[in-house]
Amino acid sequence: xxxxxxxxxxxxxxxxxATLVGALSKVETTEQRQxxxxxxxGFLKATGLVQSVEGLKVIDALLALLENKKQAPARxxxxxxxxxxxxxxxxxxxxxxxxxxxxxxxxxxxxxxxxRQAADVASKAIMALPTRYAVSVLLxxxxxxxxxxKWQSKIGAxxxxxxxxxxxxxxxxxxxxxxxxxVSEAMWDTKKEVQDAAESTTRACFDVVGNxxxxxxxxxxxxxxxxxxxxxxxxxxxxxxxxxxxxEEPTLAIMCxxxxxxxGDPKPAIQRQTAVIIDNMCKLVENPAHAVQFLxxxxxxxxxxxxxxxxxxxxxxxxxxxxxxxxVGGGEPGSxxxxxxxxxxxxxxxVLEVLKQKATFVKADDYYNKVVEYVSTLATAxxxxxxxxxxxxxxxxxxxxxxxxxxxEVAAFADEINKYYVELDKKLSIDNTxxxxxxxxxxxxxxxxxxxxxxxxxxxxxxxNLRRGQRYGLCGPNGAGKSTLMRAIAEGQLExxxxxxxxxxxxxEHNLQAEQADLPVLEFILSDEKLKDLAKDKVIxxxxxxxxxxxxxxxxxxxxxxxxxxxxxxxxxxxxxxxxLLLDEPTNHLDVANVAWLQDYLTSxxxxxxxxxxxxxxxxxxxxxxxIHYETRKLKKYKxxxxxxxxQYPQGxxxxxxxxxxxxxxxxxPGF
Numbered sequence: 001x002x003x004x005x006x007x008x009x010x011x012x013x014x015x016x017x018a019t020l021v022g023a024l025s026k027v028e029t030t031e032q033r034q035x036x037x038x039x040x041x042g043f044l045k046a047t048g049l050v051q052s053v054e055g056l057k058v059i060d061a062l063l064a065l066l067e068n069k070k071q072a073p074a075r076x077x078x079x080x081x082x083x084x085x086x087x088x089x090x091x092x093x094x095x096x097x098x099x100x101x102x103x104x105x106x107x108x109x110x111x112x113x114x115x116r117q118a119a120d121v122a123s124k125a126i127m128a129l130p131t132r133y134a135v136s137v138l139l140x141x142x143x144x145x146x147x148x149x150k151w152q153s154k155i156g157a158x159x160x161x162x163x164x165x166x167x168x169x170x171x172x173x174x175x176x177x178x179x180x181x182x183v184s185e186a187m188w189d190t191k192k193e194v195q196d197a198a199e200s201t202t203r204a205c206f207d208v209v210g211n212x213x214x215x216x217x218x219x220x221x222x223x224x225x226x227x228x229x230x231x232x233x234x235x236x237x238x239x240x241x242x243x244x245x246x247x248e249e250p251t252l253a254i255m256c257x258x259x260x261x262x263x264g265d266p267k268p269a270i271q272r273q274t275a276v277i278i279d280n281m282c283k284l285v286e287n288p289a290h291a292v293q294f295l296x297x298x299x300x301x302x303x304x305x306x307x308x309x310x311x312x313x314x315x316x317x318x319x320x321x322x323x324x325x326x327x328v329g330g331g332e333p334g335s336x337x338x339x340x341x342x343x344x345x346x347x348x349x350x351v352l353e354v355l356k357q358k359a360t361f362v363k364a365d366d367y368y369n370k371v372v373e374y375v376s377t378l379a380t381a382x383x384x385x386x387x388x389x390x391x392x393x394x395x396x397x398x399x400x401x402x403x404x405x406x407x408x409e410v411a412a413f414a415d416e417i418n419k420y421y422v423e424l425d426k427k428l429s430i431d432n433t434x435x436x437x438x439x440x441x442x443x444x445x446x447x448x449x450x451x452x453x454x455x456x457x458x459x460x461x462x463x464x465n466l467r468r469g470q471r472y473g474l475c476g477p478n479g480a481g482k483s484t485l486m487r488a489i490a491e492g493q494l495e496x497x498x499x500x501x502x503x504x505x506x507x508x509e510h511n512l513q514a515e516q517a518d519l520p521v522l523e524f525i526l527s528d529e530k531l532k533d534l535a536k537d538k539v540i541x542x543x544x545x546x547x548x549x550x551x552x553x554x555x556x557x558x559x560x561x562x563x564x565x566x567x568x569x570x571x572x573x574x575x576x577x578x579x580x581l582l583l584d585e586p587t588n589h590l591d592v593a594n595v596a597w598l599q600d601y602l603t604s605x606x607x608x609x610x611x612x613x614x615x616x617x618x619x620x621x622x623x624x625x626x627x628i629h630y631e632t633r634k635l636k637k638y639k640x641x642x643x644x645x646x647x648q649y650p651q652g653x654x655x656x657x658x659x660x661x662x663x664x665x666x667x668x669x670p671g672f
Contacts, residue, residue, distance in 0.1 A: 009055035013047055017056040024077025025065060030114050033077045034084075041084035049089050049403050054367045058085075059096050066103055072112040079107055079118035083125035091399035094129045095374035101126060101141040105157055109150035116152060127160050131395040132168035136175055136381040143182050151191040158186065158197040162204040169208035174385055176253035177293060179205055184257055187226040199226055209250045213243050221258055231261040232270050239273040243281050244450060246461050249290040255281065256294055263301025268310040272317050275302065279321040283633070284460055288330035295329045344428040346383045352376035358416055361409045362401070371400050379417070388425060393418035439626065439639070441467035444503055444579060444609060447496030451485060458484060460633040464497075466580065471602060471610040473620045473642060475655060476630030482613045486582040489611075505580040506573040508566075517558030521548060521568060524557045531575055539575060546571045546601070562589030566598065574608075581610045587619050599623055615655070617642055627652075 020040040027033055044052040052058050065078035082104065086097055104126065107119035130138060145157035161179070165172045172179070183205065186198035199222060206218045214221070220234040235258065245251075255277075262274030278298065285291045302322040309315035326332055355372050362368050378396040382388070397414040405413070446465040451458045458481030466472065474482045488494045490507035497503075516524060525531060525539050543553055546567040560568065566586060573581055581602075587595050599622045602610055611628070614620055620627075620642040627638040627645040629652065638645045646652045 009047070009051045013051070014056060016043060017047075017052075017058055017061075021058065021061045021065070021081075024081055025068075025071055025074035027073075027077075030076065030118075033073065033118075034080050037077060037080035037084040040081050041088040044085060045088045049092050050367050052085075053096055053370075054365070059100070063100065063103065066107070072110070072115050075107065075110065076112070076115045076118040079104065079115065079122040083118075083122035086122075086125040086129055091129050091131070092402055094126075095371050095400055097126045098130065098138065098141070098374070101138075102144050105141070105145040105153050106149060108145075108153040108156035120156065123156060123160060124163075127163070131378070131392075131399075132171050133382055133385075133387070133392050133396050134378055135164055135168050135171035136384070137377045138164070139175060139178060143178075146182055146186055151189070151194050154186060154189065154191075154194050155197045158183070158194075158201040162201040165201075165204040165208050169210075171385075172205055173208045173210070173250040176205060176209070176250045180253050180257065184225050195226065199223075206254050209254055211245050211247070211251045213241055213245050214251065214254070217241070218254075221254055224261065225257050228261055231258060232265065232267070234258055235262045235265075235270055235273050235277065238277050241277075242452070243284055244452060244460070245284070246286055247281050247284040247290075248287070249293075251281075252285070252290060252294050256297055259298060260301060263298070263305065268314050271305050271309070272314050275305065275314075275318045275321040278302070279317070279324045282321075282324045282328045285328040286461075288328060291325065291329040292333075295325060295333050298325060299333070346380055348376045348380045351379045351383070354420065355379070355417065358420070359401075359404075359413060361405045361413065368404060371404065375400050379421070383421060383425075386425070388418065388422045390415070390418050393421075439467045439470060441469045441609075444468055445496075445498050447494070447498075449495040449497070451481060451488060451494070458633070459630075459635065462634040464628070464635055465637075466609050466611070468579070468609055469606050470625045471612065471623050472637075473624040473627045473645075474611055474613045475620075475627055475642075475645070475652060477655065480630040482630070483584050486584060486611060486613065489580075490582055503579050504577055505582060506576050506578040507582045507584070508569045508573050508586065509584060518556050520554045521557055521560070522553040524568075525572055525575065528572065531572070534575060542571050542575050543568075547597075563591060563594030563597070566590060566594070570601065578608060581605075581608060583610060583612045583614075585614055586612065587614055587616045595619060 017040075020036065020043055023036040024033055024040070027036055040058075044056070044058060047056070062078040062081050065074040068074040082097060082100065085093055101123065104119055104123050107122075108116055110116050110119065127138070139161075142157040142161050145153045146161075149157070161183070180202075183198050183202045187195050187202065189195055189198065202225065203218070203222045206222055209218075217234060217237050220230065220237060224231040224234045238258075259274055259278060262270055262277070265271060265274070282291065299322065302318050302325070305318040306315050306322065309318060352373060355376055356364075359368075359372060375397055379393070382392055382396060394411070394414045397417060398410050401410045401413060404410070444466045446463070448461060448463050450460050450462070474485070476482055485494075486507060489497055489505055492500060516527070519527065521543065522536075522539065525543070526534075526536065531539070540553065547564075548567070548571070552564070557565075557568070570581075586598060590598065595616070599619065602612075602623050610623070612620065612623065622641075624641045626640065627642060629636050629638060629645065629649065638648055642652075
């Protein structure tokens with residue numbers, strides 16, 4: 001009954017089990033052994049998994065047959081039986097079969113062909129059981145075979161790993177830092193068959209990374225591991241690549257072998273290109289925890305170039321790459337200033353204790369202990385991956401506890417464990433999530449995007465949210481891409497930004513053509529294609545609201561001063577029913593009176609949002625309700641005007657005060 005795992009077995013069942021296990025080695029052909037294995041699995045299925053494992057000790061009996069060095073039929077029969085049991089019981093048998101995988105993989109190297117074939121059948125049947133969330137638990141078994149076993153076992157383990165890349169690509173990508181060194185080493189095995197299998201498996205594993213910047217060069221990345229002479233050509237390809245996508249641990253893992261070869265290449269040109277790749281690629285690393293494990297591998301090569309590089313320019317490039325790598329890796333390795341934002345780690349024994357405390361519906365025994373210990377390793381892997389999806393936790397708990405309680409009890413237990421770790425994660429995590437937007441006004445847009453100009457990444461997977469009636473100063477160093485961002489918004493080229501029929505955005509700029517210079521102001525507005533259906537009276541009313549009387553309305557546009565041209569552009573924008581005004585250096589060519597007028601006008605538009613680029617700090621101080629700042633290819637919003645922003649980000653003062661700039665000018669001493 002549910003809650004009690006002490007299921008007894010009868011003498012008849014013990015005798016029947018012994019007979020069926022004995023038959024595995026007594027029959028004469030492979031077909032007969034497969035039939036005996038299926039009969040044994042059927043009997044065990046009818047008896048029950050708990051009784052089979054604990055009462056009949058059938059797994060122990062099959063392992064004893066595997067150790068029989070003298071009788072190949074016994075080894076073959078045991079392997080076929082393990083495969084049949086896996087098929088019969090499914091995931092529930094996994095905690096008892098997965099630990100036997102090293103022994104099964106060893107059988108790939110058996111001298112007898114039918115035994116090797118049975119090992120392939122058994123291993124594939126067993127490895128088909130685990131949920132895709134169990135990849136990190138399965139890998140040590142495969143690594144052991146790839147590193148320590150004979151060549152046939154290595155190939156078997158490599159083939160299984162390639163299969164995992166197909167069935168669990170995301171989970172394999174998360175483990176590439178561990179996988180790449182092992183499969184790379186296998187490419188240098190003395191057996192060509194192992195080399196070929198390792199290359200095929202490496203390609204399958206590299207394909208799961210999903211970084212669009214590397215898609216075309218993955219064959220070259222794989223090839224140059226096996227054939228180092230191909231590395232320079234691969235580095236040439238990558239040096240011409242514009243890295244756009246966020247660089248995470250899987251990307252760094254597959255790039256590391258190539259970068260190490262490039263740094264160690266004797267040619268200065270290859271060393272330089274490798275340093276450039278490191279610099280460009282690492283600028284897109286957002287999480288120091290992804291980069292920190294690669295610092296000890298890459299820094300020695302960069303340090304060597306910095307010390308003995310062939311030219312000052314090469315040494316300078318290496319220094320820049322090193323500085324970027326140190327920055328994204330949280331600081332100099334081993335220094336007190338190094339900071340890696342890993343909120344917490346959890347060990348399997350810690351998780352095991354929680355599972356035991358909460359599995360109150362189960363009476364502890366040997367069977368239960370094996371199940372809960374196995375489940376604790378799966379749960380620990382989920383926590384390490386920060387995967388708290390309910391489906392993942394149900395798949396990693398319910399199948400294994402299914403025979404220990406009723407369906408309702410097991411479902412409730414899985415749900416309780418999931419909720420426990422969701423809440424624990426909230427308590428222990430360092431909060432890097434965007435803070436709740438507490439600004440007033442209707443949310444006009446909230447989009448995530450990247451922005452490039454030519455081959456340069458300006459913004460990478462950043463978020464922009466704007467609210468109605470707010471006035472934002474767009475700030476950042478020269479060349480950060482402030483005008484490019486506003487142009488992209490105005491031209492509808494920003495990914496995720498609402499289209500023009502939902503949100504009307506107008507770039508306020510004087511775009512007067514030579515043929516329009518002689519047009520009167522009123523006619524100039526009426527000639528605009530976007531305003532052709534507008535009533536003349538409404539146009540006159542809007543012009544008058546910004547100061548254009550009847551005389552000014554008949555004045556040629558080309559004769560207007562800078563201040564009046566700005567008023568004209570604002571009037572045209574408002575006639576277009578603008579939701580958002582984009583103003584690039586709006587105070588240029590304006591006198592003090594017109595700057596004051598512009599300030600008053602923008603602050604009066606309570607239903608219109610403004611985004612402003614200006615080097616006039618007084619203007620931004622008077623107008624802005626918020627500052628949107630460029631920080632390491634991200635946009636960060638600060639509430640308040642420019643002065644409030646500088647209080648929170650003192651370096652921002654250098655945008656407007658030369659004395660606060662980090663740039664130093666040093667003039668040479670003049671000669672006679």
